[in-house]
Amino acid sequence: MCRTLPQHPRRAKPLTLGGLRLILSRMETFCGSFTQQEPIPEAGIEAAMAVLRGGRLHRYNTAGDEIAQTALLEEEFAAFTGARYCVAVASGGYAMASALRALQVCPGAPVLTNAFTLAPVPGAIASIGARPVFIETTPDLTIDFDHLEAMARATGAQVLMLSHMRGHLCDMDRLMALCDSLGVRVIEDCAHTMGASWNGVPSGRHGVIGCYSTQTYKHINSGEGGLIVTDDPGLAARCVLLSGSYMLYPRHRAAPGPEVFEALRLDVPNISGRMDNLRAAILRPQIALLEDRRHRWTALYRVLEQGLAQTQGLRLIPRPEAEVFVASSFQFTLPEWEPARIAALVARCLARGVELKWFGAPDPVGFTSRYAHWRYADPQVLPQTDRVLAGLIDMRLPLTFSTADAAQIARIIRAEVLSVGQAEVVPVAALSMGD
Numbered sequence: 001m002c003r004t005l006p007q008h009p010r011r012a013k014p015l016t017l018g019g020l021r022l023i024l025s026r027m028e029t030f031c032g033s034f035t036q037q038e039p040i041p042e043a044g045i046e047a048a049m050a051v052l053r054g055g056r057l058h059r060y061n062t063a064g065d066e067i068a069q070t071a072l073l074e075e076e077f078a079a080f081t082g083a084r085y086c087v088a089v090a091s092g093g094y095a096m097a098s099a100l101r102a103l104q105v106c107p108g109a110p111v112l113t114n115a116f117t118l119a120p121v122p123g124a125i126a127s128i129g130a131r132p133v134f135i136e137t138t139p140d141l142t143i144d145f146d147h148l149e150a151m152a153r154a155t156g157a158q159v160l161m162l163s164h165m166r167g168h169l170c171d172m173d174r175l176m177a178l179c180d181s182l183g184v185r186v187i188e189d190c191a192h193t194m195g196a197s198w199n200g201v202p203s204g205r206h207g208v209i210g211c212y213s214t215q216t217y218k219h220i221n222s223g224e225g226g227l228i229v230t231d232d233p234g235l236a237a238r239c240v241l242l243s244g245s246y247m248l249y250p251r252h253r254a255a256p257g258p259e260v261f262e263a264l265r266l267d268v269p270n271i272s273g274r275m276d277n278l279r280a281a282i283l284r285p286q287i288a289l290l291e292d293r294r295h296r297w298t299a300l301y302r303v304l305e306q307g308l309a310q311t312q313g314l315r316l317i318p319r320p321e322a323e324v325f326v327a328s329s330f331q332f333t334l335p336e337w338e339p340a341r342i343a344a345l346v347a348r349c350l351a352r353g354v355e356l357k358w359f360g361a362p363d364p365v366g367f368t369s370r371y372a373h374w375r376y377a378d379p380q381v382l383p384q385t386d387r388v389l390a391g392l393i394d395m396r397l398p399l400t401f402s403t404a405d406a407a408q409i410a411r412i413i414r415a416e417v418l419s420v421g422q423a424e425v426v427p428v429a430a431l432s433m434g435d
C-alpha cells in the first residue's frame, strides 16, 4: 500500500516557517516493485505449453526427426552472439564451472577473478577445487589492470574469470592485450552483459569462452538456466560432454563435428547439468526482444542518471563511449560517507519505497556479499576494493518501471542524499519514519 509520509514527522509542531512548509508538502513515496519482472512473452508461453503437452521435456527426448527446443535455442543464441558453438546448461554458475573444467583447470590452481562480483563466481572456482585470486576494483567498478598484471605474475595463474559485474565493461581491448601478453586465458562472466558490447564486439566474444545466465533477474528469463559460447571446437565438445550428453552429442546443432567428440568422449566426465526443452522454449522468443529491452533499459538508466547528476556527495559511474551496456541495474557511490550515514540513507529511501542495496554492510544482505565474506577462498587484503565497496549503492531496474517511475526514484534518492548527506549527526534511530 502506497502512503504519503510527512517530510519530517519528528517536527510535527514546527516552529519555523520553513518547518511548516515541509509539513504541508507531503513526501512522495514510490510504489513499484523492484523485483517484478515482465511476463514471459505469449510466444514463449505457447511454445512452453506445446512442450508440456508433448511431454518431451528432456532435451534428448525427441520424436522422429523432431529438433529439440534446446538444440534450436543453442543455434539461435550462437547466431545472436556470432559464436560458432553454444551449449545450453542448467545455470550461469554451472556454465562458469564447465568453462573452467573445459580449460582443464586443476584442483589447487589459482584462478584470477574480480573482487567485486557475485558469490556464484568464486563459487564456480571453488566448485572445481581451484583457488580464487581476487583482483582489485577501480572506482568505475571494473577490474584493475595493474593489480591484475601483478597478481598474474605473482601466482602464475593461467586463467582469468572476468566478471562484468553489474554490466560494467572494462576496456576490453586493453584487457585482452594484457592477458594475451601474460599467457592468461579469459572466461567472460556475462550474467549482466547479454546484449552488451565493447567497440562493436559482443560481450562474451572477447575471451575464449563466454558464460551467460538466464535466471529471472538477468536479461532473458527462464527462472534458471545458462548458456556457454565459444569458437574453439575442443572446448565446445568438452562443454557438451560435461553437460551430460551421454553418446547423444550428434543431436547438438551448434556443436563441432563428430570427429572432435570421438577423441574426447571417453575422457570427459558427465557432470549432469543440461538445460531442458521447457526452459529453451520459454527463452527462444526472448532473444529477438533483447535489443528492444536494451533500449528501454537505457531510457530508464539515462533518466536516473540525469535526475542524480550534480547531487552533492553522490558519484555517478562514468560509462565509456566504446561500451554498449544493458542497464538492468543502477549503481552510484557515496565516497567517504561514514557507514552510519549510508545505513540511514538506505533506511530512509526504503521508507519511501526505494530499495537500495549497499555493498559495504558489515554482514551480507540478500545478494550483496563481498570478497571478505567468502571464507572458502584464501584471505586477501584489497584496500582499493574495500574503499569502493564501502560506498557502493546498487539498485535493480526492472523493465516493469516506466521512465516516470525512474524520474520519481531519482527525485527521492536525490532528496535523501542531500538531506542525509548534509545532516550533521545521523543517529539511525532518529531517522526512522516514526509511524
Ligand SMILES: *Cc1c(COP(=O)(O)O)cnc(C)c1O
Residues within 6 Å of the ligand: 091, 092, 093, 094, 117, 118, 120, 121, 163, 164, 165, 166, 189, 191, 192, 212, 213, 214, 215, 224, 225, 226
Ligand atoms: C547471476 C550471476 C551469476 C550466476 O548465474 P546463475 O544463473 O544464477 O547461476 C554469475 N555472475 C554474476 C555476476 C551474476 O549476477
